[in-house]
Amino acid sequence: MSFIMELWGFMRARKKFWLLPIMIMLVTLGGLIVLTKGSAVAPFIYTLF
Numbered sequence: 001m002s003f004i005m006e007l008w009g010f011m012r013a014r015k016k017f018w019l020l021p022i023m024i025m026l027v028t029l030g031g032l033i034v035l036t037k038g039s040a041v042a043p044f045i046y047t048l049f
Contacts, residue, residue: 011019036042 007023011017036046
């Protein structure tokens, strides 16, 4: 959790709020990869792509 707070502090101090959507997409895609690794949800996620 400290990494997220440090990243938020960096974005606030340097005015780099454009990084926020990129980080959200990376976390979302990472979560999808974890879900498709071997779960019952995998066939339904594959149909999205």
